[in-house]
Each structure stands twice: as C-alpha cells, then as structure tokens.
Amino acid sequence: MVNVTLTLNGEKTACTVLPDEKLLDTLRRLGRTDVKKGCGEGTCGSCSVLLNGRLVASCIVFTAAADGGEILTAAGLGTADNPHPIQSSFVKAGAVQCGFCTPGMVLAAKALLDVVPEPDVQQIKLALDGNLCRCTGYVKIIDAVQSAARTLAGKDEVPHA
Amino acid sequence: MPDARGLRVVGHSVDKLDALALATGGEKFAGDDLPQGTLYARILTSPWAHARILRIDAGAARQMKGVRAVITWEDVPRVAHTTAGQGFPEPSPYDSFTLDNKVRFVGDRVAAVAADSPAIARAACEAIEVEYEQLAPIFDPRDSMKEGAPVIHDEPEARMIVPAAYDKSHNMAAQVTANVGDVEAGLAGADVVVEREFEVHRAQHCHIEPHVALAYVDGRGRLVIRTSTQVPFHVRRIVAERLQWPIGKVRVIKPRIGGGFGGKQEVLVEDIPAVLAIRTGKPVLLEYTRAEEFVSARTRHPQILKVRAGAKKDGSLTAYDLDILMDTGAYGSHALTVVCNSGSKTLPLYRWQNIRFRGTSVYTNLPVGGAYRGYGATQAYFPLEVLMDELAEKVGMDALEIRRRNHIRSGEGSPIFQALGEGSEGVAQTIGSCGLAECIELGAEAIDWKEMRGKAALQNGPIRRGVGMCCLMQGSSIPRVDMGAAYLKMGEDGTFNLLMGATDLGTGSDTVLAQVAAEVLGIPVSMMTVYSSDTDLTPFDVGAYASSTTYLSGEAVAKAARQAREMVLEVASEILGCPVEEIELADAHAVARDGRKVHFAQIGRHALYVKNQRQVQGAASHITRKSPPPFSAQFAEVEVDTETGQVRVLKYVAAVDCGTAINPKLAEGQIEGAVLNGISYALAEEYIFDPRGRMLNNNLNYYKIFGAADLPDIRTILVPTWEPTGPFGAKSVSEIGINGPIPAIANAIYDAVGIRLLKTPFTPESVLRALGRL
Numbered sequence: 038m039v040n041v042t043l044t045l046n047g048e049k050t051a052c053t054v055l056p057d058e059k060l061l062d063t064l065r066r067l068g069r070t071d072v073k074k075g076c077g078e079g080t081c082g083s084c085s086v087l088l089n090g091r092l093v094a095s096c097i098v099f100t101a102a103a104d105g106g107e108i109l110t111a112a113g114l115g116t117a118d119n120p121h122p123i124q125s126s127f128v129k130a131g132a133v134q135c136g137f138c139t140p141g142m143v144l145a146a147k148a149l150l151d152v153v154p155e156p157d158v159q160q161i162k163l164a165l166d167g168n169l170c171r172c173t174g175y176v177k178i179i180d181a182v183q184s185a186a187r188t189l190a191g192k193d194e195v196p197h198a
Numbered sequence: 199m200p201d202a203r204g205l206r207v208v209g210h211s212v213d214k215l216d217a218l219a220l221a222t223g224g225e226k227f228a229g230d231d232l233p234q235g236t237l238y239a240r241i242l243t244s245p246w247a248h249a250r251i252l253r254i255d256a257g258a259a260r261q262m263k264g265v266r267a268v269i270t271w272e273d274v275p276r277v278a279h280t281t282a283g284q285g286f287p288e289p290s291p292y293d294s295f296t297l298d299n300k301v302r303f304v305g306d307r308v309a310a311v312a313a314d315s316p317a318i319a320r321a322a323c324e325a326i327e328v329e330y331e332q333l334a335p336i337f338d339p340r341d342s343m344k345e346g347a348p349v350i351h352d353e354p355e356a357r358m359i360v361p362a363a364y365d366k367s368h369n370m371a372a373q374v375t376a377n378v379g380d381v382e383a384g385l386a387g388a389d390v391v392v393e394r395e396f397e398v399h400r401a402q403h404c405h406i407e408p409h410v411a412l413a414y415v416d417g418r419g420r421l422v423i424r425t426s427t428q429v430p431f432h433v434r435r436i437v438a439e440r441l442q443w444p445i446g447k448v449r450v451i452k453p454r455i456g457g458g459f460g461g462k463q464e465v466l467v468e469d470i471p472a473v474l475a476i477r478t479g480k481p482v483l484l485e486y487t488r489a490e491e492f493v494s495a496r497t498r499h500p501q502i503l504k505v506r507a508g509a510k511k512d513g514s515l516t517a518y519d520l521d522i523l524m525d526t527g528a529y530g531s532h533a534l535t536v537v538c539n540s541g542s543k544t545l546p547l548y549r550w551q552n553i554r555f556r557g558t559s560v561y562t563n564l565p566v567g568g569a570y571r572g573y574g575a576t577q578a579y580f581p582l583e584v585l586m587d588e589l590a591e592k593v594g595m596d597a598l599e600i601r602r603r604n605h606i607r608s609g610e611g612s613p614i615f616q617a618l619g620e621g622s623e624g625v626a627q628t629i630g631s632c633g634l635a636e637c638i639e640l641g642a643e644a645i646d647w648k649e650m651r652g653k654a655a656l657q658n659g660p661i662r663r664g665v666g667m668c669c670l671m672q673g674s675s676i677p678r679v680d681m682g683a684a685y686l687k688m689g690e691d692g693t694f695n696l697l698m699g700a701t702d703l704g705t706g707s708d709t710v711l712a713q714v715a716a717e718v719l720g721i722p723v724s725m726m727t728v729y730s731s732d733t734d735l736t737p738f739d740v741g742a743y744a745s746s747t748t749y750l751s752g753e754a755v756a757k758a759a760r761q762a763r764e765m766v767l768e769v770a771s772e773i774l775g776c777p778v779e780e781i782e783l784a785d786a787h788a789v790a791r792d793g794r795k796v797h798f799a800q801i802g803r804h805a806l807y808v809k810n811q812r813q814v815q816g817a818a819s820h821i822t823r824k825s826p827p828p829f830s831a832q833f834a835e836v837e838v839d840t841e842t843g844q845v846r847v848l849k850y851v852a853a854v855d856c857g858t859a860i861n862p863k864l865a866e867g868q869i870e871g872a873v874l875n876g877i878s879y880a881l882a883e884e885y886i887f888d889p890r891g892r893m894l895n896n897n898l899n900y901y902k903i904f905g906a907a908d909l910p911d912i913r914t915i916l917v918p919t920w921e922p923t924g925p926f927g928a929k930s931v932s933e934i935g936i937n938g939p940i941p942a943i944a945n946a947i948y949d950a951v952g953i954r955l956l957k958t959p960f961t962p963e964s965v966l967r968a969l970g971r972l
Contacts (some may be wrong), residue, residue, distance in 0.1 A: 070230035071223020073456070075406040076488040080898035083406050112223035124221040128213050131863035134871065135704020136220025137407040137456030143221055166907035169898065171404050171457050172704055173867055174874030175906045176914075 039101045045069065046113025052100075060086070060095040060103050064110065071112040071140045075169070082168030085141030086110050092148035094167070111140030114147060122188040123147055123181070130181035134172035142168045146182045155186055199920050200927065202858040206784075207717040208926045211863035215709045215728060216454065216702075225454045228426045229410040229485055236412070237266050237312040239471050239484040240319035242326050243494055244301035244308050247335035247563035247891035248348065251299045251328060256309060259325040264314035266478045268322065271297040274473055275442045278355035282531040282568070283429030283436070283463045285679055285740050289621035291364055291371055291530035293356040296440050296469045301330070302350055302528035303563050304892045305493035312474040312482050335563035337891055339502065339525040342369040342560035350528065350561040362534050362621050371526045372534035372559040376541060376617040381506075384517025384552030388508025390592035392585050396505065397957040398577040398940070400525075400885045401498040403570055404903050407456020408491050413471035414481035416449075421472055424451045428462040428703050429741030430731045436465040437472055452731035455703040459875070460569030462703060463743045464496050464531065492896040496568025497885070498576070499536050499559075500525045505581040509589040513600045517552040518545065518585075520578065524559045527566040533559035534621040536567065539574035542624060544582050546612030546827075547671050548604040553614065563891055569743060571872060572936045575672060576879075583668035583941030584954065597945070598638055598647065601669050601831075608632040625677040627824040631919040631929065633855030634669060637831035640915050641667065641853035645833035654950050660841045663848070666945025667833040670937045673825035674921075674930035675746035682751030683737035683819035684758040686715060688766070690806050692786060692798025693725040699739025700751035701731045705932055706864040707747045711755045713860050714925050718759035719766065720783030721798060737819065745828075745930030748860060752925035754820035761816030769805045769814060770796055826921050828929045829855045832873070832938030836946040840969060843962030845947060846910075847877050852935055853915040858927035865931045866914045872935030873912055878904035880939045884959050 038053045045067065054063055061084045064072045072095055075083035079097035086095045087109040115121030123143045126132070133139050142165065149156055149164035156164070161182045162175075170178060202209035219225045256268040274296045282290035297307055309326050313319035334348040341347055351366040358364035363373040385391055411425035421443060427433050430450040438445035455462065471482040486495060506519040522540055526533035537557030545553055570576070590600040606612060608629050616626040642648075650665040657663065684698040696715050702708040712726040729736060739751055767778040770788030773796050774781065780791045789795040805814045835849040852869050859865035882902040886894045895901045920927035944955050953968040966972035 069223075070226065073227075073407070074229070074485075075408070075456075076898055078488060078897060078899075080488075081406055110223060111221065115222055117218050117222050117224055120218060120222055124218070127221045128217040131211065131214070131867050133214055133217040133220050134706065134867055135405070135407070135455060135457040136216065136225060137227065137405075137454075137704070139221050140223045162906045162909060166905040169404075169406060169903060169905055171406055171459070171875065171903065172871045174870035174872075174912060175909045176870040176874075176912055177863070177867055179906065179909075 041100055041104045043103060044107040046110060054100045056101055058100045060098040060100045063100040064095060069110050069112065071110050073137055073140060075137065082145065083138050083141045085144045085168060087144055087148060090151065092145055111143050114143060123185040126181040126185035126188065130177045130184055132173060132177040132181035138168060138170045142170065142178060146185060150186055150189060154190055201918060201920055202926060205717055205926065207713045207723055208860050209858060211861055212709065212713060212723045214706045214864065215712060227407060227454050227456055228412060228424050229483065232412065232483060233414060233481045236481040236483050237314060237478060238316045238319045239310055239312050239474050239482050240323050241307055241470060242309040242323040244304060244306040246301060246330055246332055247304050248333040248350065249301050249330040250333060251301065252331050253329040254309065255327040259311060259322040262318065262322050262325060264318040265311060265322045266480065267312045267474050268309060268326065269297065269473055270309045271299045277440050277442065279436060279440055280531060281465050281529065283432040283465050283741060286435065287359045289360045289362060289534050290532055291356060291358045293351050294529045296473065303565055305565060306528060310470045310474065312478055335891055336369065337562060337564060339523055339560050339562050342562055350563060360621060369561040370558060371530035371561050372537065374534060374538045374557045374621065376555040376614065378613045378617065379552035381517045381519045381552045381554040385506060385508045388516040389511045390589060391506060391508045392588045393506045394581060394585065394956060396503040396581045398501045398580055399958050400500045401879050401883045402492050402901065403459040403461035405457030405459055405461055408486040408488065409462065409467045409495060410485040411468045411471050412481060412483045413468065413475040415475055415479065420447045420449055421476065422449045422451065423468050423472060424453060425468050426455050426462055427452055428458045428701050428743055430701060430733055431699060431738055432741060433465050433468050434733045437468050440469045441472055449734040452701055458703040458742065459571045460573065460743065461496055463569040463741065466495060488898060489896040492901060493565055493893050496531060497565050498570040499567030501540065501577040503578065503581045505585060507585045507589060509593055511593050513593055513595050513603050515548055515550045515604050518550040519554045522557040524557060525562050525564065525567065526559045527562055527564045529566045530559065531566055531568045533567065536574040538618055538621050540578035542614060542618035543575035543672055544578040545614040546606055547669060549606065571933050573933065576937045579668060579670060579937045580940045580944065580958065584944055587945045597667060598642055602635065602638060605634050605669060606632065620676050620679060625823065630826055630923060631857055631921040632829055633917040633919040634829040634831065636917045637829060637853035637855055638669065640917060641831040641833045641851045644851040644913055644915060645835055645849065650835060651949060661837055661839050662950040663835065663837050664946045664950025665833060665835045666942050666949050667831060668938050668941040668945065670830040670832065670934055671827035672745055672930060672934040673827055674749035675822045675825055676744045677822045677825045680740045680744060680746050680750050681819055681821050682739040682754040684751065684755040685737050685817045686758045686762045686815060688762065688802050688805065688814035690802045692802040693727060694719065696726055696728045696755065697736045698730050698751060698755060699736050700747050701739065701742040703742050705742065705868065706861065707742065710748055710860045710864060711752055714752050714755045715759040717926065718756055719763055721786045725786060745933045748928050749924045749930050750820060750822055752928060754818050756925045757818035757820060758816035761818060762814055765814040766801055769801045772809065773800065773804055824923055826923060826929050828931055828934050830934050830938060832942045834939065834942040834946045836943055836950060838947055838950045838965060840951060843965035845881055845943065845960050845965060847943060849911045850877065851913045851915065852938060853917055854931065854934065855917045855919050856931035857919050857921035857924050857929035859916050860926065860928050862916055865916060868932045869914045869935040870912055873939060874904055874909065876936040876939030880943050880958060881960055
C-alpha cells in the first residue's frame with residue numbers, strides 16, 4: 038500500500054492506496070462522484086480532472102503518481118450556489134443533456150481558457166476532442182465555451198478555481 | 199391555426215432543471231453513492247459464438263477469499279423471457295434466460311459472481327471452469343433460414359406470446375408483411391423503374407454512461423433496484439417474472455441517466471445484481487465495462503434491403519416494393535417491431551399508388567440487436583431516399599421537386615398507418631400537422647441548393663464537392679398501446695410537485711413536462727419540482743421510447759395540471775369571494791375581474807390550513823389514438839477526396855417540424871445530437887469481427903465515434919406547426935434527426951463524384967472501390 042497526499046478541490050486529503058490504483062477509483066472512493074467512469078481506458082474523457090492545472094483522464098493516472106498533486110474536479114470548479122462562469126454558460130447554452138460528460142467537459146473548457154482566453158471555434162473543437170459527448174452533437178457545448186470566454190474576458194479576476 | 203405565441207412558459211428555452219446540478223457535479227447517477235458494503239458483480243461471458251455448456255464448475259471460484267456468490271444456469275429459475283423493455287404482452291420473442299446452458303454469441307452470459315472488489319470478481323470469473331461443446335455458428339443472415347442451418351434457439355421454451363409469425367426451427371425471429379394495391383402492376387405501368395439492394399450496418403449506442411444497476415433487499419424484504427434505464431416499470435415487471443419474485447415487492451428507481459438512445463430500453467443487466475443481492479443479503483452493483491457495452495449490450499440491427507420503385511414521367515409514384523432481411527443477432531429483442539417500423543415509419547411519407555412490404559428478422563450468432571434511436575426507420579430511409587433521387591434523375595426532375603409533388607400533407611392519410619403497427623395491425627390516422635414543404639424550402643435555402651447542386655462537373659482537382667438531401671418522418675408514441683400518467687400537488691408556498699412515470703434519460707423531459715404543467719397553471723417553471731420514474735412513488739409510464747414522452751406523457755401532465763388548476767380556482771374563489779369564471783391565473787396569481795389578486799402561496803396555505811382544507815392536486819393518465827409524425831428535410835454538403843476516398847461533411851442542415859417546440863433549445867439539442875450520431879454512423883462507426891464471431895474493436899479507440907473536432911457546421915431550423923392532439927401543439931423530436939445523414943450524405947456523394955454507394959458505412963475503402971481505384 039502507498040500513502041498519498043492530494044490537495045483535492047483545495048483540501049489536503051491523505052489516503053492509502055494500492056500501488057496500481059487509478060486516480061479515478063480513488064477519487065470516487067473519496068466521495069468525488071462528480072468524476073465519472075465512462076470507459077476506464079482513457080478514451081472518453083468523462084473522468085477528466087485538472088491535475089496541477091493540466092487536463093488528465095483520471096482513469097489512466099496512477100494515484101501514487103499524483104502524490105502531492107493539486108486536483109480540481111467539477112465540484113471544485115464551482116457549486117450550484119456559486120457556479121463558475123463556464124458552468125453557468127453550459128446551463129444557459131443548453132449544453133447539458135444527460136450531463137454525464139459535463140463535469141469532464143467543463144474542466145476541458147477550463148484547461149483551454151486558462152491558456153487561450155479567447156479561442157476560436159477550431160481551437161475549442163480541438164481542446165474538447167478528448168471528451169466525448171453522445172447527446173449534444175457538441176454544437177451547444179461550443180456555444181457555451183465561447184460564451185464563457187466572453188464572460189471571463191469581461192472580468193478583472195477569474196472566479197475561484 | 200393556433201400557435202405557441204402568447205404562451206408564457208411553453209415555447210421558451212428555460213434552463214434545463216437539472217443542468218446546473220449536473221454541471222457542478224451534484225446530481226447522482228445509478229453508480230454513485232454506493233451503500234456501505236456493496237459487492238461488485240461481474241458476468242463471465244462466452245468465448246464461443248455457439249456452444250452448449252456440458253459442464254460448469256464454480257467450486258474453485260466459490261472458495262476464493264472475498265467471493266460472496268457465484269451463480270450459473272443451475273442456480274436460477276429457468277424462465278424464458280425477452281430483454282426488450284416493451285409493454286405487456288411484449289411483441290418480442292421469449293427466447294432468453296437469466297442464465298442458460300447454451301451460449302449463442304461471443305459475449306453471451308455464462309455465469310455471474312458477486313465479490314468484495316471488482317478485481318476479486320474478475321479473478322473469480324477466471325476461476326470458473328466451463329466445458330463447451332462447440333456448435334456450428336451462423337454469421338451471415340442470408341444463411342440463417344437455409345435448409346439444414348444450425349438451429350440457434352432449439353430450446354422448447356422459446357416462443358412468441360403475441361400473434362406474429364415466428365419459426366425458430368428456421369431461425370426466423372419474426373416476419374411482417376403489408377400490401378397496398380398491386381405492386382407488380384404498378385411497376386409494369388411505370389415509365390422508369392429502379393431496382394437495388396442496400397445494406398445498413400450494426401452500430402453501438404455509446405451512451406457515455408455504461409449500463410449500471412445496484413440491487414439490494416431493504417429492511418422490509420423488498421427488492422430495490424436503482425438502475426440506468428429508460429423503462430423502469432418494464433424493468434420491475436420483467437425482473438419480477440425472471441426471478442419469480444412478487445412484483446409488489448420490487449421497487450425500481452431511476453436516478454439521473456447518462457444517455458440511452460434505446461440502449462437502455464432493455465432489461466439488460468438488472469436481473470443479475472438482483473439475484474446476487476437476494477442470495478448474499480448485501481447490495482450488489484453491476485456496471486458494464488466499455489468492452490461489454492460493445493459486445494454484450496445491444497446494437498442497431500443490420501439490414502439487407504431489396505427494393506424496387508417505379509415512377510411515371512410526370513414524377514408520380516406508381517410502386518414501392520421493399521423486402522428487408524434483418525439480423526437480430528442471437529436473441530430476438532425488438533426483432534419484430536424494429537423491422538415493422540422500417541416499413542411503418544417510411545412508407546407513408548410519399549403517395550405510392552402500390553406498396554409491398556416484407557420484413558423478416560433472423561437469428562445469427564452475433565451480438566444482439568435492440569432499440570436504437572430511429573428504430574428501423576434509420577435503416578429504411580437509406581433505400582427510400584436514394585431511390586427518390588434516382589427516380590427524379592431518370593424522369594429528369596429536380597430532387598426537391600419530386601419530393602414536393604409526392605409527400606404526404608396535412609389532412610391526408612396513408613393505408614400503411616392501418617396496415618402496419620407495432621408488429622400487428624396499426625391505427626388509421628389522418629395527418630393533423632405537416633410542415634415538410636416549408637422544411638424543404640428553408641433547408642434548400644440554407645444549404646444554397648440552387649448554387650451547389652449538380653456543380654461537380656465545373657470543379658477541378660481531386661477533391662469534389664456535392665450536396666444531397668432527404669425527407670423524413672417518424673412517429674410520436676405507439677397509439678392505443680403506450681400510456682403515461684402524472685400526479686401534481688400544491689404545497690403551502692404555492693409551488694407544485696410533479697410526479698410522473700415519464701423517464702428523463704438526459705433528454706430534458708423533466709423540464710419540458712414541467713413547462714407544460716407550469717403553462718397550464720400560470721406559474722413559472724421555477725415553481726415546479728419534478729420527481730420522475732420511481733415505481734413506488736410515481737404513477738406509471740411505459741418509459742422513454744417510441745418518441746412518446748413529450749406527446750404522450752406531456753398530455754397526461756396537461757390533464758393533471760388542468761385538474762389542479764380547477765382546484766386552484768375554487769380556493770381562489772373562496773378567498774376572493776367571486777365566482778371561478780371571473781378569475782384568471784397568471785404569474786402565480788389568481789386575478790379577479792376587479793383587479794384584486796391573490797398569490798399562489800396564499801392559495802396553498804389557505805387550502806391546507808384555513809378553511810375547507812383539502813389537497814390541491816390533479817392526477818391523470820393518457821393514451822393516444824394517433825402517432826402524429828414529425829417531419830424533416832435534411833441537407834448535406836460533402837467533400838469527397840477522390841485520391842484517398844475520404845468523405846467529409848462540411849455543412850449539414852436539418853429543418854424539422856416537431857409541432858410546437860416546448861423548449862426550443864432542448865429541441866435543437868435533440869436534433870444536433872441525433873444528426874451528429876447519424877453522421878458518425880454513416881462515415882465511421884463499424885463492428886469488425888474475427889472469423890469466429892468475436893468483435894475485434896470493442897473500445898472507443900478503434901470504434902470511432904465523432905468528437906468535437908469532427909463536427910461539421912450543423913444548422914437546425916425549427917419549423918413551427920400545431921399538432922391538434924399534442925400538448926400545446928407539440929409532436930416528437932428526439933429520434934427523427936438520426937435518419938437523415940445516411941441518405942443525405944449518400945446523395946451528396948453521388949452529386950460530387952457520381953457514385954451510388956449502397957452499403958454503409960461510407961468508408962474511404964468503399965468510396966475508392968466504387969470509383970474503381972481499389
């Protein structure tokens with residue numbers, strides 16, 4: 038067993054894991070069920086989290102390898118009472134259908150907007166390409182990311198992330 | 199014609215009620231928040247396509263540390279049933295068992311395990327010893343009914359419980375026919391005749407949430423199943439029958455669902471954790487892996503479609519002859535009704551003077567077919583809409599013009615409506631709303647049809663562009679079969695709870711139906727709290743399939759809301775001291791003629807506590823007499839690389855008449871999602887099998903579904919009409935969109951490079967072969 042410390046949505050969290058345990062399984066065991074399992078093989082993106090600011094598929098990251106890392110999940114990005122502008126934009130644009138891919142998708146959007154604050158459509162498409170959605174056809178998801186970019190650009194300070 | 203203008207809630211894109219909680223990770227799906235001590239189930243599946251189990255020894259697996267139960271066919275009741283989540287009596291053959299001593303495809307169930315961890319469950323499956331007697335398999339549906347073919351369902355129990363053709367000794371899972379007039383005479387009298395054979399391929403739904411079910415026996419001895427299903431009430435009935443467990447002691451809960459598209463209109467996984475939970479006394483979770491989704495869940499039924507069509511020089515349509523051979527795989531889930539819909543949802547679209555239809559479903563030893571968005575119509579629109587283009591070309595008419603002249607219109611019927619139903623006779627109906635003519639015009643304008651069509655000859659270089667189109671219809675619910683019910687009650691703050699069986703699987707039906715109720719009651723949707731699909735707590739509904747929820751369940755909600763509205767008016771009349779006829783409800787107030795008004799909160803409090811106390815409520819159920827079709831015209835602009843064979847869709851326009859779009863944004867979302875799924879299916883998605891029937895590409899790396907980077911420019915045009923029998927003029931919208939991409943792209947490829955592709959998917963190989971370059 039391996040002792041691991043993570044900063045999970047801003048909170049220091051210690052846990053003991055098997056050496057081959059995947060970050061997705063650890064996070065869900067810790068109650069972070071906003072991290073979804075769609076394939077378990079790194080192809081669908083529904084388990085996406087930001088690990089030290091980088092978008093990763095948590096189903097193919099060993100928890101032990103994330104030791105000391107900062108992890109952000111959708112629930113850490115914003116809450117129903119205080120949503121991040123990306124989450125609000127997804128709601129307003131009609132970008133949420135079943136919502137199973139949404140927690141990962143909003144983090145993929147954040148990973149993009151952190152680096153490219155005013156992306157064009159092609160940049161958005163490429164940034165979201167690792168996160169599969171079968172419900173929306175991506176049209177309204179792209180609308181949402183564009184709208185979030187506008188909202189964020191109009192602010193001096195990006196809300197807590 | 200009435201329209202949705204002036205409505206306050208319906209026709210407006212209110213935020214989806216659960217969207218914010220989903221986007222912030224607060225909603226719960228079936229696999230979230232497991233009870234303490236939950237065991238993990240796993241199914242051992244067959245490595246052989248067709249084999250008898252001679253011996254199965256689970257002794258070693260049962261001895262393993264952490265293994266709590268192992269079940270084989272010897273441990274479960276032998277009850278022949280169907281996994282198709284349809285109403286009773288199900289029009290699918292009773293040909294499957296919880297576990298059996300025969301396996302019929304690679305991926306079929308052999309045994310199941312419950313263990314303390316997924317890893318132990320996996321190891322225990324590997325420790326089960328099975329001795330198989332291999333039997334000859336059938337992989338080509340053309341071989342299924344040949345004399346001397348191996349019989350896939352040789353068990354005595356297999357049967358059809360509805361009056362429909364079924365011949366298991368010849369591997370025939372279902373057959374349906376319909377005749378209108380005299381097709382041979384119609385073809386003989388035609389000026390032009392086209393004869394073709396098409397093939398449409400197998401595909402997976404790929405809902406991002408796999409099938410997952412949690413089962414436990416509660417403190418009162420009731421079996422509780424929390425499951426990712428489109429059909430909670432059918433799950434309850436079918437699991438109870440399979441387990442020989444009293445249905446009154448089963449509760450099925452549908453939490454949030456991560457997409458379904460028909461894949462979850464199947465009682466696919468629930469019986470296994472239920473049996474294991476009863477045996478172990480512990481909660482048991484069964485979650486399919488992505489590989490199991492591809493192999494052991496359901497697929498779109500592949501079809502081979504032989505078709506002949508005739509037309510006169512003036513463009514009138516003399517005859518259509520459609521003969522379908524459908525591969526239902528190892529079990530007959532939806533085997534009758536999907537092939538029936540291939541006829542019933544396509545043949546009424548044009549005024550054919552003579553029609554002959556035959557659909558035959560046959561067993562093979564391949565993965566099992568099932569419900570998939572479009573439900574047979576997707577397959578049959580390929581021949582229909584390609585042949586319309588071919589007939590138009592042969593009589594020298596524009597592709598739009600031949601369709602304009604022949605499509606069904608408001609006020610017209612079709613003999614097919616009566617001839618073909620859900621595996622039996624259908625219901626005669628007259629079209630009450632049809633915006634197809636406008637769909638064609640607006641779509642053609644958006645794709646720039648006049649400028650773009652037939653211009654390939656003017657292009658140079660290896661990459662050619664073309665445009666193609668198609669027309670479509672679907673249905674809205676199964677008339678006289680489907681039932682939906684709803685209950686509404688008012689609280690002391692004036693807000694309402696809406697409880698209904700209707701099953702939101704991510705479509706947004708909770709929101710859409712809340713809008714219907716809110717509109718009737720004169721309140722904003724923020725005053726509605728929705729609970730759907732808990733078989734103990736909500737009224738019945740057949741579930742989310744057959745494009746029924748908005749049209750059918752929506753009318754049940756409207757009826758219940760009208761009852762509640764009457765009670766609101768009565769209470770308001772007591773408070774305001776004026777007759778109900780003089781009161782209007784708007785903006786959460788009851789307003790008297792003299793301008794005095796009382797807020798719903800006061801009405802709610804008055805009703806519960808002040809005088810003549812009673813519950814303000816409404817309860818209603820609804821069945822339909824009709825299945826009004828939504829209509830659509832869809833247009834594709836494609837680019838064909840004649841050197842690589844690659845087809846790219848550049849632009850796709852879907853103009854859709856769904857009656858009133860109760861929530862336009864959600865309606866657009868249904869179309870966009872269906873269209874992209876359809877494009878992905880037409881161009882990329884494909885099952886690849888090895889010679890012994892094992893799928894080689896059972897993952898999302900090698901079974902390509904479109905990602906954001908593959909997205910063409912998709913434009914959705916909602917064409918409002920008013921369906922007189924629907925809630926606030928609404929029809930269905932969820933399925934129709936997926937039917938268009940195959941024919942529209944096929945017709946566009948022909949426009950670009952002059953090749954008629956008759957087999958899906960349109961891969962680079964198939965294009966190069968048709969171009970004579972491979």
